[in-house]
Amino acid sequence: MPLDNTESQTRKFKVVGTRPIRPDGIDKVTGRARFGADAVAPGMLIGRILRSPHAHAKIKSIDASKALKLEGVKAVVTRDDFPDKTDGDAALYDVLYNVMAREKALYEGHAVAAVAATSASVARQALKLIKVDYEVLPHVTDVDEAMKPSAPVLHAKIFTDGVEPKPKKASNVVRRYEFGHGDVDAGFKKADVIVEQSFKTEATHQGYIEPHACLANVGTDGQGELWVCTQGHFMVRDTCARLLGMDMSKLRVTASEIGGGFGGKTTVFIEPVALALSRKANRPVKVVMSRDEVFKATGPTSSSSIDVKIGCTRDGRIVAGDATLRYQGGAFAGSPVEFGAMTAFAQYDLDNVRAIGYDVVCNRPKQAAYRAPGAPMANFAIESVIEELAHKVGMEPIDFRIKNAAREGTKSSYGPVYGPIGLLATLQKAREHPHFRAPLGKNQGRGMACGFWFNFGGQSCVTLNIGVDGTVGVVTGSPDIGGSRASMCLMTAEELGIPYEKVRSVVTDTGSLGYNDVTDGSRTTFATGMACILAARDAIKKLCARAAQIWGIPEDAVTWDAGFAKPAGGNAGNFPPMSLKEIAAQAASTGGPIAGHHEYSADGAGVSFATHICDSEVDPETGFTKILRYTVLQDAGKAVHPSYVEGQFQGGAVQGIGWALNEEYIYGKDGRLQNAGFLDYRIPVCSDLPMIDTVILEIPNPGHPYGVRGVGETSIVPPLAAVANSVSAAVGVRMCETPISPPKLLAALDRKSGMKKAAE
Amino acid sequence: MTAVKVSTKINGDAVDFVCEPDETLLDVLRNRLGLTGAKEGCSTGDCGACSVTIDGRLTCSCLVLGAEAEGHDIGTIEGMAKGEKLHPLQKKFLEHAALQCGICTPGFLVAAKALLDHNPRPTETEVRFALAGNLCRCTGYDKIVRAVMDTAAEMRRA
Numbered sequence: 001m002p003l004d005n006t007e008s009q010t011r012k013f014k015v016v017g018t019r020p021i022r023p024d025g026i027d028k029v030t031g032r033a034r035f036g037a038d039a040v041a042p043g044m045l046i047g048r049i050l051r052s053p054h055a056h057a058k059i060k061s062i063d064a065s066k067a068l069k070l071e072g073v074k075a076v077v078t079r080d081d082f083p084d085k086t087d088g089d090a091a092l093y094d095v096l097y098n099v100m101a102r103e104k105a106l107y108e109g110h111a112v113a114a115v116a117a118t119s120a121s122v123a124r125q126a127l128k129l130i131k132v133d134y135e136v137l138p139h140v141t142d143v144d145e146a147m148k149p150s151a152p153v154l155h156a157k158i159f160t161d162g163v164e165p166k167p168k169k170a171s172n173v174v175r176r177y178e179f180g181h182g183d184v185d186a187g188f189k190k191a192d193v194i195v196e197q198s199f200k201t202e203a204t205h206q207g208y209i210e211p212h213a214c215l216a217n218v219g220t221d222g223q224g225e226l227w228v229c230t231q232g233h234f235m236v237r238d239t240c241a242r243l244l245g246m247d248m249s250k251l252r253v254t255a256s257e258i259g260g261g262f263g264g265k266t267t268v269f270i271e272p273v274a275l276a277l278s279r280k281a282n283r284p285v286k287v288v289m290s291r292d293e294v295f296k297a298t299g300p301t302s303s304s305s306i307d308v309k310i311g312c313t314r315d316g317r318i319v320a321g322d323a324t325l326r327y328q329g330g331a332f333a334g335s336p337v338e339f340g341a342m343t344a345f346a347q348y349d350l351d352n353v354r355a356i357g358y359d360v361v362c363n364r365p366k367q368a369a370y371r372a373p374g375a376p377m378a379n380f381a382i383e384s385v386i387e388e389l390a391h392k393v394g395m396e397p398i399d400f401r402i403k404n405a406a407r408e409g410t411k412s413s414y415g416p417v418y419g420p421i422g423l424l425a426t427l428q429k430a431r432e433h434p435h436f437r438a439p440l441g442k443n444q445g446r447g448m449a450c451g452f453w454f455n456f457g458g459q460s461c462v463t464l465n466i467g468v469d470g471t472v473g474v475v476t477g478s479p480d481i482g483g484s485r486a487s488m489c490l491m492t493a494e495e496l497g498i499p500y501e502k503v504r505s506v507v508t509d510t511g512s513l514g515y516n517d518v519t520d521g522s523r524t525t526f527a528t529g530m531a532c533i534l535a536a537r538d539a540i541k542k543l544c545a546r547a548a549q550i551w552g553i554p555e556d557a558v559t560w561d562a563g564f565a566k567p568a569g570g571n572a573g574n575f576p577p578m579s580l581k582e583i584a585a586q587a588a589s590t591g592g593p594i595a596g597h598h599e600y601s602a603d604g605a606g607v608s609f610a611t612h613i614c615d616s617e618v619d620p621e622t623g624f625t626k627i628l629r630y631t632v633l634q635d636a637g638k639a640v641h642p643s644y645v646e647g648q649f650q651g652g653a654v655q656g657i658g659w660a661l662n663e664e665y666i667y668g669k670d671g672r673l674q675n676a677g678f679l680d681y682r683i684p685v686c687s688d689l690p691m692i693d694t695v696i697l698e699i700p701n702p703g704h705p706y707g708v709r710g711v712g713e714t715s716i717v718p719p720l721a722a723v724a725n726s727v728s729a730a731v732g733v734r735m736c737e738t739p740i741s742p743p744k745l746l747a748a749l750d751r752k753s754g755m756k757k758a759a760e
Numbered sequence: 761m762t763a764v765k766v767s768t769k770i771n772g773d774a775v776d777f778v779c780e781p782d783e784t785l786l787d788v789l790r791n792r793l794g795l796t797g798a799k800e801g802c803s804t805g806d807c808g809a810c811s812v813t814i815d816g817r818l819t820c821s822c823l824v825l826g827a828e829a830e831g832h833d834i835g836t837i838e839g840m841a842k843g844e845k846l847h848p849l850q851k852k853f854l855e856h857a858a859l860q861c862g863i864c865t866p867g868f869l870v871a872a873k874a875l876l877d878h879n880p881r882p883t884e885t886e887v888r889f890a891l892a893g894n895l896c897r898c899t900g901y902d903k904i905v906r907a908v909m910d911t912a913a914e915m916r917r918a
Contacts, residue, residue, distance in 0.1 A: 028862035029850040031797020031837035259863025482860035643857035654900030678806035687892040
């Protein structure tokens with residue numbers, strides 16, 4: 001699609017870049033906003049799901065006859081109600097298997113049956129009456145253990161892809177990936193210094209505060225309605241329709257307000273179950289997960305095991321980088337190791353680089369996307385080694401990074417050559433930032449890291465309706481997960497040349513608009529936002545035509561300027577400019593309603609880089625780490641609503657801090673999750689943190705008319721390493737595992753003092 | 761189980777309801793009274809999304825039985841604005857963009873109001889500890905703390 005690439009450099013914005021109140025604000029501060037669990041329907045039943053207590057077990061039989069006899073139980077569904085309609089689509093079959101276990105339960109919490117009853121308490125009693133006969137099988141939950149030849153094999157159908165010759169024996173290794181260029185071995189021969197280290201990260205959960213919830217209503221005519229908290233209701237519609245054999249257009253899905261997702265609500269879990277129950281009971285069925293279910297049965301991210309080797313010359317130029325990454329993605333194929341391997345070295349300009357990734361299955365819940373999926377773990381490993389290398393050659397880590405930083409024209413480690421990018425700008429700004437020179441006290445340290453994320457474009461469809469009073473409704477199909485309605489209004493107002501207050505943005509249902517991809521990949525402000533701009537341009541064309549008609553001059557003799565139609569020049573005629581409102585008022589007599597529309601698949605999402613600086617203090621008695629100061633510097637391309645851009649920077653940084661210091665999935669020897677609640681799975685709370693300072697850089701993305709880049713994901717990439725590097729600077733031990741919890745840090749300090757004593 | 765009849769005041773209005781003895785106050789508010797502003801994030805008192813006040817005291821409504829509300833004054837997010845007039849905290853949360861998804865916002869507002877009702881001049885540390893029982897996964901708390909501090913300053917000026 002042709003875009004004026006220079007426009008974003010020179011354009012003077014009137015509305016974009018301001019900080020108005022979000023359009024859905026009042027609803028959200030008064031309790032009026034309706035989230036997933038807030039809906040009711042007449043005659044509604046409550047659905048609940050029975051889950052496997054075993055990490056790995058053959059399901060020999062399921063007997064629901066007693067449950068069905070309980071008064072108030074209206075329907076029970078099991079694997080028998082989910083026949084395979086996936087037609088050879090392996091990924092969709094995995095979704096089906098994850099939604100309801102088939103021959104085996106593959107992790108603790110795997111759904112095995114569900115009931116719909118007249119109340120939650122009847123539904124709970126009914127679950128206890130369902131008899132499942134399990135044959136418990138050996139299990140494995142650690143990624144390195146799962147790769148061993150002796151490990152219990154989850155799927156007899158997995159024969160590692162991407163290796164030659166293809167193995168004849170089934171294993172838990174789904175696929176091998178390789179990215180890079182140059183000759184790594186030759187590169188290492190030129191190295192004066194080489195650092196080689198291994199790292200592990202534990203699985204973390206997206207931790208959205210709203211558990212999954214939906215309300216399904218399917219009639220005997222095959223038509224259905226679904227109300228659901230999701231990042232993508234079109235995806236929910238298409239997936240559920242395919243799994244249940246429904247016609248897509250007969251299932252209308254409405255996205256509720258969504259209480260956080262971070263990637264975790266980009267697939268289906270309870271939705272097909274609620275629809276199946278509703279269809280069977282012929283009544284509306286509401287299903288809401290408990291927090292325990294969210295932890296045990298929805299997507300955490302992968303745990304990982306990573307080896308890194310990087311070599312550089314004495315003057316600090318990297319000559320070769322090599323990494324092997326192993327990610328378990330839970331019980332099904334699809335860990336984000338491919339993204340891990342692609343992003344690992346993306347921030348550096350390297351002649352010789354290689355990243356190998358292994359996608360591994362084990363007896364844990366199927367991973368789901370989590371903000372820049374796969375990148376934070378890889379970044380933790382690489383940026384820790386970069387810090388060590390800088391120290392070894394006696395350079396300031398920031399100077400080492402600047403010397404090797406990717407810039408415009410660099411061939412990235414995953415293939416493409418970068419256009420204009422902001423990595424150097426974030427590093428230079430970091431060096432000038434007061435944080436960088438602030439004094440540190442005893443047991444305190446400063447660390448930094450740089451991070452990268454691709455960002456995504458994808459399919460969007462937008463309709464823009466102009467009211468006869470000159471106000472505008474912009475209709476999108478992208479759930480607003482963090483203030484994007486405000487951005488849509490800002491860009492629409494900017495393009496039309498009218499005030500922000502005259503635009504309302506609505507997120508509509510699947511029956512009212514063409515397909516929209518899931519709100520993921522930091523795509524909404526970029527791609528759906530650009531569709532708003534292009535729909536506005538479509539409307540402007542029509543507004544100009546109406547003005548031409550009113551004036552009796554040719555359409556191409558009219559131009560649009562800051563909210564007004566004007567004759568294009570002296571020859572076109574002498575008419576006073578006509579405002580959008582004046583043209584809209586005459587719509588009925590000039591050809592009827594005026595609307596703009598745009599539908600496309602957006603290319604040109606600009607990559608985004610960030611540099612983070614972290615100060616921490618370690619208590620050597622307890623191993624407790626306190627974050628003292630934290631600064632995020634990131635390229636936003638163009639910040640449409642700067643407050644919400646800052647919010648993305650801050651939120652991602654704090655999720656990363658939680659990942660670095662506290663959060664982890666802890667499994668017992670029985671393969672059961674030991675900490676499925678917010679008390680024991682501890683996400684950062686207000687008193688754990690300082691203010692999170694932000695610096696927004698704006699290096700325009702040539703792929704967007706205003707220069708916008710996605711901003712949501714990059715911010716979670718650098719914190720693991722930034723925190724680890726600060727802890728290392730504070731106490732002089734390199735922490736190679738997350739979370740850097742007090743017991744692990746104390747053990748590392750003990751090892752260090754033990755070594756010191758031994759040396760004495 | 762025999763249902764229990766309960767008489768309370770909710771946001772200043774007399775409200776009678778009937779509930780099961782094992783039903784939480786949160787379930788009663790949401791499922792019987794249509795007050796869905798309080799959210800269930802965990803049902804174990806760890807996330808604060810269900811925050812309400814009972815006789816002015818901040819409480820997780822998921823940890824209280826509906827039957828225990830007998831004779832008490834309950835305050836929920838729905839009672840925070842007075843008619844058309846938003847509470848200063850509600851205004852400041854919007855001005856500071858102190859919410860992203862908004863699921864935790866009712867709980868934070870109820871908790872922040874409970875703080876300011878008792879301490880009109882909180883330090884940043886006091887705000888951070890007063891709100892430590894409310895989880896927010898989107899914002900990193902920065903803008904929430906700023907909004908509460910700014911509200912306190914403005915209310916002192918008023």
